[in-house]
Amino acid sequence: MSHYHLCLRNGNLKGYTMARPRKPRFVDGLELPDNLYTDPKKRNNYWRYIRPDGSILTFYATTVEAIRQAKQANRQRELYKRQPAANETLWTARAGSLLDRYSDWVTWMEINHPRQATSARWAQKRRYVERMCEQLRNPMPSDLTLAKVREWWESQDYHPQRNSRAALRSFVNYLMLEGAVPKLSFNPFNTSDEAPKLIPRQRPPKIRQRLTITNFWRIYDKAGELGYEGLQIAMELSLLTTMRRGDVCSLRLDAHVSDEGIDKGVEKSINQRGEERATYLRWSYDKHPELRPVMDRARELSLRNYGCPFAVSYQPKRRQPRANQHEHWCRLMPSRVSNQFREAREAAGVCSDLPSNARPTFHEVRALASHLLKKSGHSPEAIAEICAHTDAEITENFYLSGHEREYVNVGINIDSKLLNRK
Template identity: 25%
Template sequence: MWRAFSPKWVSGFIRPLHYRYRRPTDGKWFPFGADRIKAIDAAKQLNLEFMRGADLVGAVLNNATETFAGFLDKYEADVLPPRELAKGTLGLYAVHFRRFRKQFEGKAVDQITIRMIAEMLDALTPRTANQCRALLTDIFNHAAAKGLCPDNPAASTINRIEKKLRKRHTVEGLKAIREKSPEWLKNAIDLALITAQRRTDILDMRFDGVREGFLYVVQKKTAKASDAAWIRFRVTPELQAVISRCRDNVAPPYLVHRKPDRKKQKQAETKAHWTKVEERYLTRAFKDAREAAECYKGWKEEEMPGLHEVRALSLHLYKKAGKDGQKIAGHASEEMTKNYQKEHDEVIWSDAIPDLNISEITG
């Protein structure tokens, strides 16, 4: 293939007896000497290797290295655990890993090209494509460090532009959703409004976390990466009203809880408590209530706001009321860097005052 190699230019003049080969995976050039016939022959052989089915050729020639699936197993077992990633992050990675294994089934690590990865990413939504690209880049960085591939094909792809499709909740819309929600979901919505916390942190709030006039919360998403993960919310009258509504005759450890229709033995063994609400169940229940409320007619499915967008509405309402939502949200503050300087031997809690009036929504 003539396009695969070219004469070398020197000071504007061609030296026709010196040829180079351009590797299609990353554009790197390799000197092929002055023999034109040998250069063409070598280029043709290499082009065949880079074509689809190169994995079969490699198997016959016995030059295939470790399989991608095999290395991915090692990546999951050795690289991820020390990072102490959140359960939700690991769950998302598991979904991507299944996609990777299917896409690159039977391929060796060094047989996966830029084009193969680009074709996979092009078939995904921008957000998912960017997540997969970032994860693959890290995987191939580790593979290259082990000498399993000469370069990182994922790093040569380009991030997609993500357009935020989900719209924000309106006060009227969230009020309608809350009215269609069961009591436990109303409590979750109220806590999200008052504290502006994420889904995971809301579901982890405990009754024994309320002590000495504060509700103590450790944000999971930022606990390993931010200095503002330790927040104690002052139990204001507004927050106390929500906490009081969370109490019932079940006496569970978690503020947000529900008595399941059927208590399954397997769930009882895997869950922290049989009344604890799982993240996926919360998301699904919120969606059901939103659909029942019919509050956002005319909006596309991808535009529909979920429970996560309650956090954005909360911060908007705090700002509108002239209050500081920075510490409420758990955004980093200069003072909190001491937590990491002391390696958490003496955790310094960031104080927040959740005093937002949500009666316009709760009634």
């Protein structure tokens, strides 16, 4: 008999401690899952989530949404629970494994679809497939079942599902044509209603506040006080042309700007449709005279920034070499535009009473431009064309909605004689 059982028999358990069961924690009558805690500062609807490495993620959400996100994160942790052996890694592409087949798919795509495989989004699409192989623990394709794929799919949030579905559909189609997934009778990532498919998550409600023209100029003026003249030019260009952040930052004075105006291809359209079918826009100074002083200011800024060929530029504190020889060390990159916009917005006190994920970002300048075009009397179809949207419904739902309410004047009424009452 062990020493513990002898002590238990004699009633002497001094020195032995037993782990107490975890006491359930409730907020608003709902039990909190593991790793989710309330905010120590007692801020309403702020939460803390303990990551696997011990770091803390602080985020803003309702109680129900915070519990949902925490449960989803816990499910993802379960996928990583099994640790690989010392001589094995997640990227070990065993012969015939899912990662091995992934390499074959990449080669096949680059040979048979060279235009798609050389687009700017190709690297991101490859990463989506790599991530699925990684999180599924690189199984053999013959072991891939609908239950395993569904478990992994439902552990993802809305945006990862939406962004990766096309790449995953292409990869599984290739596997099915090769006969490598006999346990999958259909492609679970298809979008047709005529065949079974995995159900994506519902799109979360938009909580980001729209940018008003008053707040636009408040941020614009504060950017000038902070010395962010490149950001001011970027804001003006996006407002006057509805250009995306990437298009504004890639606008070159030597290639896209002339004495007559601006000629620019929409990068997102080029990546999606190819150069032949993409949308190319022209803003002439005759029809858009307000653009001329903006471009003159961009040229002056370019001269001060060592002849930077890009319309938006700045001088970093330390010169860093660019990986691309066609770029310039004074180029204002999209990520820095967003950071400067956020800094100017916070300094101006715009929407400071809202949580950080609800405050307007630089992309809201584009939505504000679309809204002002509609108020100027232009149709949603015309606005959709310059925004390079596939149809006007996208413009209506994601760019024109959420601004001030529009009331329709009611011009009909009931004949008072029919009311049978004075």
